[in-house]
Amino acid sequence: MAATRTGLASLAVALATLAAPGAWAASSGFSASIDRAAAAPDQPFVYRVTLTTSQEQPENFRPPDFRGLRVLGGPFMQTGMSMVMGGGGTKVENNITWSYQLSVPAGTKGPVPIGAAHVRVGSQELTSNSVTVRIGAAAPPPAQQRGPGFFPRGLFGDEPEAEEQPLSSQAGTAFLRAVADKKRAYVGEQVTVSWYLYLSEPQSNFTPITQPKSDGFWTEEIPSTNPQGRLAFTEKEEGGQHFQVAVVLQRALFPLAPGKLNVTPMEAEVSRADFFGRPVRARRLKSDPLPIEAVALPHEGQPQNFPAANVGHFTLDVAVDRAAVAVGDAVTLTVTVRGDGNVRNVALPALPTLPGWKGYEPKTSVSVESGATVQGTKTLEWLIRPEQPGNTTIPALTFVSFDPTAKRYVEVQSKPIELVVSGEAKGAVIGPPTAAGAPGAGAASVITTEIRPIRVRATPSRSSGASFLRGAGFKATLVTPPLAFVAFVFAGRMRDRLSRDERRTSRRRLRSIARRRLHAAAAHRDAGRAGAFYVEIERVLRDALSEKLRVPVGGLRLDELAALLGARGLPADEVTRVRGVLEACDEARFSPGGEAAGKPAQDAMLERAAALIDTIEKAPLAPGGQA
Amino acid sequence: MKRRAGVNRAAGVLGLAAVLLVVGQGRARADRVDEAWRRGNEAYLHGDYAGAVAAYQEVNRQGPASADVAFNLGDAYFHKGELGPSIWAFERALALDPNDDDARYNLDKARKLSARRAHDRIEGDDKDPAWMRLVAGVAPSTTTWLFVALYLGFFAALIGRRWARSEWLTAGAAVLAAGALLTGVLLAGRVHLDRIPFGVLLPDEIAVKEGADTNYRTSFDAHAGLRVRIVDQDQDWLRVRLANGLEGWVRTQDVGRI
Numbered sequence: 001m002a003a004t005r006t007g008l009a010s011l012a013v014a015l016a017t018l019a020a021p022g023a024w025a026a027s028s029g030f031s032a033s034i035d036r037a038a039a040a041p042d043q044p045f046v047y048r049v050t051l052t053t054s055q056e057q058p059e060n061f062r063p064p065d066f067r068g069l070r071v072l073g074g075p076f077m078q079t080g081m082s083m084v085m086g087g088g089g090t091k092v093e094n095n096i097t098w099s100y101q102l103s104v105p106a107g108t109k110g111p112v113p114i115g116a117a118h119v120r121v122g123s124q125e126l127t128s129n130s131v132t133v134r135i136g137a138a139a140p141p142p143a144q145q146r147g148p149g150f151f152p153r154g155l156f157g158d159e160p161e162a163e164e165q166p167l168s169s170q171a172g173t174a175f176l177r178a179v180a181d182k183k184r185a186y187v188g189e190q191v192t193v194s195w196y197l198y199l200s201e202p203q204s205n206f207t208p209i210t211q212p213k214s215d216g217f218w219t220e221e222i223p224s225t226n227p228q229g230r231l232a233f234t235e236k237e238e239g240g241q242h243f244q245v246a247v248v249l250q251r252a253l254f255p256l257a258p259g260k261l262n263v264t265p266m267e268a269e270v271s272r273a274d275f276f277g278r279p280v281r282a283r284r285l286k287s288d289p290l291p292i293e294a295v296a297l298p299h300e301g302q303p304q305n306f307p308a309a310n311v312g313h314f315t316l317d318v319a320v321d322r323a324a325v326a327v328g329d330a331v332t333l334t335v336t337v338r339g340d341g342n343v344r345n346v347a348l349p350a351l352p353t354l355p356g357w358k359g360y361e362p363k364t365s366v367s368v369e370s371g372a373t374v375q376g377t378k379t380l381e382w383l384i385r386p387e388q389p390g391n392t393t394i395p396a397l398t399f400v401s402f403d404p405t406a407k408r409y410v411e412v413q414s415k416p417i418e419l420v421v422s423g424e425a426k427g428a429v430i431g432p433p434t435a436a437g438a439p440g441a442g443a444a445s446v447i448t449t450e451i452r453p454i455r456v457r458a459t460p461s462r463s464s465g466a467s468f469l470r471g472a473g474f475k476a477t478l479v480t481p482p483l484a485f486v487a488f489v490f491a492g493r494m495r496d497r498l499s500r501d502e503r504r505t506s507r508r509r510l511r512s513i514a515r516r517r518l519h520a521a522a523a524h525r526d527a528g529r530a531g532a533f534y535v536e537i538e539r540v541l542r543d544a545l546s547e548k549l550r551v552p553v554g555g556l557r558l559d560e561l562a563a564l565l566g567a568r569g570l571p572a573d574e575v576t577r578v579r580g581v582l583e584a585c586d587e588a589r590f591s592p593g594g595e596a597a598g599k600p601a602q603d604a605m606l607e608r609a610a611a612l613i614d615t616i617e618k619a620p621l622a623p624g625g626q627a
Numbered sequence: 628m629k630r631r632a633g634v635n636r637a638a639g640v641l642g643l644a645a646v647l648l649v650v651g652q653g654r655a656r657a658d659r660v661d662e663a664w665r666r667g668n669e670a671y672l673h674g675d676y677a678g679a680v681a682a683y684q685e686v687n688r689q690g691p692a693s694a695d696v697a698f699n700l701g702d703a704y705f706h707k708g709e710l711g712p713s714i715w716a717f718e719r720a721l722a723l724d725p726n727d728d729d730a731r732y733n734l735d736k737a738r739k740l741s742a743r744r745a746h747d748r749i750e751g752d753d754k755d756p757a758w759m760r761l762v763a764g765v766a767p768s769t770t771t772w773l774f775v776a777l778y779l780g781f782f783a784a785l786i787g788r789r790w791a792r793s794e795w796l797t798a799g800a801a802v803l804a805a806g807a808l809l810t811g812v813l814l815a816g817r818v819h820l821d822r823i824p825f826g827v828l829l830p831d832e833i834a835v836k837e838g839a840d841t842n843y844r845t846s847f848d849a850h851a852g853l854r855v856r857i858v859d860q861d862q863d864w865l866r867v868r869l870a871n872g873l874e875g876w877v878r879t880q881d882v883g884r885i
Contacts (some may be wrong), residue, residue, distance in 0.1 A: 451702060451736050451737070452702075453702065456668045456672070457695070459661045460686065460690070460695035461694055462690065462691045468772075468775075477775055481781075484782065484786070485785055489789065
């Protein structure tokens with residue numbers, strides 16, 4: 001952006017030079033001008049001095065002494081370059097302009113001359129012409145005084161369209177102004193000084209450089225009312241010009257001694273921001289010094305040793321925290337002064353001597369509210385302690401201040417305070433009666449303050465939780481339950497797995513027994529041994545049941561066996577089937593030669609037994625104890 | 628076989644003897660603690676505050692942390708005229724038992740007295756963050772035992788639930804888990820708080836230095852009983868931070884750790 005501006009400037013300079021052949025004559029000139037013929041008091045105007053040279057860079061520029069004028073800003077330096085064709089060649093020239101924003105202070109009479117500026121170019125010392133500022137009505141600068149058109153309009157911010165907008169010749173004006181609410185004040189009286197920033201066009205940055213000094217004053221900063229990080233501007237018309245005005249600083253000053261006092265100028269810088277947010281076109285601003293006359297307080301009616309800070313409007317309040325005390329007990333006497341003025345330095349009345357009482361160093365506290373008028377509270381807390389019984393009166397305390405509005409001394413008085421002291425006279429400090437308990441170094445100032453007595457139980461309480469928390473027991477407590485839980489879960493799973501394995505083994509054994517016995521039964525059938533066949537069937541059935549129930553059932557009667565099976569959860573119809581097969585076997589064994597001796601009956605029995613064993617094997621029977 | 632049985636019997640006897648020794652030592656220590664406690668109380672009641680301080684400190688060295696001992700020690704220091712150590716002791720009592728109203732009352736009295744005697748203008752009271760106030764508001768014993776009970780209960784319920792799948796046990800386990808979590812957070816806060824080194828300035832007047840040496844300039848003056856946070860240590864010097872943000876160096880012996 002800056003490069004673009006420089007390029008535009010160069011182009012403008014070149015065009016202006018080409019359009020004005022007469023510029024040859026000024027090619028090595030050093031001339032000064034102002035942007036108007038006459039300036040009204042307090043009306044900003046621009047003074048500029050321009051060097052045109054084809055030689056080396058200039059050195060040691062010295063502006064004129066702007067005596068009798070107020071410098072609002074500057075110097076602002078602008079450089080440019082031009083190519084001049086003619087004379088059989090092209091010549092390159094540098095143009096450098098220094099400009100200042102000035103104003104004529106109010107009350108100035110007659111024209112104000114501005115002397116010559118000086119600069120060194122190579123070995124040559126150049127001196128500019130002098131110019132004179134006439135005092136007159138605010139007027140736009142004449143067209144011929146606006147320079148040869150070296151710079152594009154608005155590049156400086158102070159060269160707008162003068163012809164179209166007469167007042168805008170001052171556009172781009174910025175200055176600082178210090179204003180006191182009074183120029184003459186009593187010693188100790190508040191003077192509020194405000195520093196205002198005036199801007200005729202918006203700026204991006206405001207940076208204070210030098211804070212004003214106010215030697216000879218007690219200073220209280222007045223909190224800014226500006227929003228955080230920016231200035232709050234208001235519109236203001238002044239000298240026919242429109243400004244944005246913001247308060248940049250406010251202070252309450254209290255003269256400490258009579259005489260002519262001076263508040264030094266404030267210096268600050270304003271600038272705009274370029275596209276990238278960098279400050280450009282910075283201007284340094286400086287306020288005027290501010291003289292203030294401090295007047296001595298009137299002698300008439302002034303008490304002896306009157307403290308100079310007791311100026312303002314104050315009230316007095318005196319109170320005690322208890323009216324009845326025991327000997328050795330402490331009483332707090334609070335003396336409070338409230339009002340507006342230099343509260344921080346106000347001298348409070350001294351505590352009168354109280355016979356039989358001991359006083360200690362008071363504690364001071366100040367609370368200041370720094371508004372437009374500084375006001376607040378100053379409090380002294382005296383700790384006093386009776387050393388003997390009886391009644392005591394704290395006499396009325398008197399506070400004298402000077403009222404600058406009424407211009408007279410004002411006296412306020414508190415009411416006397418009665419104190420009743422009970423008990424017996426005793427030593428000044430609490431301390432043990434024995435040598436072993438001699439009080440420590442600090443005991444001399446310890447007041448008898450009631451504290452709650454010691455505990456005399458047989459054994460002291462123990463913060464077992466705190467000890468446990470720091471010990472290894474707590475860590476063990478943290479770790480053990482999860483470990484126990486994991487172990488429990490693991491053990492359960494292992495047990496389940498073992499149990500499953502056991503069932504599988506049992507089933508395998510049951511099948512093996514069944515297979516072996518059924519083969520034996522088939523062999524008996526084929527050999528025509530019906531009795532042996534049924535004995536084998538009964539045995540296979542009882543062995544299968546014994547294996548399944550994990551209880552020997554060989555000696556059980558049928559009704560006992562049926563009851564056991566029922567108790568273990570075998571369905572009733574299956575129990576009936578078991579009973580039926582066993583009864584059939586008994587019947588066949590003890591009634592030989594019947595139908596059961598035939599092969600078909602034995603085949604059927606073999607099938608029934610095999611099916612029943614299969615059912616028993618698959619039946620989910622509950623585990624149990626002895627039959 | 629007989630030999631093995633003999634070895635087992637000897638091991639059993641030795642184990643029993645060890646247990647009896649430990650128990651006996653514990654009992655003996657408890658007796659010494661109680662004796663020192665009684666001695667401290669006797670000394671205090673007879674106005675021998677220095678003797679009381681010595682006895683209470685002996686209890687502190689030997690016995691477990693006790694709010695009672697810290698409280699009595701604070702009283703003894705107070706009457707001995709040593710407000711800094713007195714405030715430190717009351718702070719300890721409160722740290723052990725935040726509900727100790729007596730300790731709070733006496734601490735307040737000692738603080739006010741110390742502030743009145745001070746020439747500096749440093750305010751001692753600070754406002755801890757909310758979490759610190761919450762954690763410090765419950766006695767460590769309460770938090771610890773409550774957490775342990777809920778924690779053990781939770782795992783017992785979990786184990787029981789595997790034994791008998793009951794909805795009541797499931798709900799109970801959930802409630803216990805929530806309680807254990809809550810008290811666990813509180814307990815974690817307590818442990819964290821215990822690790823933050825707080826202390827109390829002990830001397831009546833103390834010049835807080837800019838560096839860890841007496842040759843450094845005095846940064847500011849402070850008074851007894853101000854609660855500080857210890858932020859650094861350099862040999863015998865501690866860098867302390869006051870509630871108002873002021874920082875400086877003091878000797879280690881001038882700070883009582885809470």
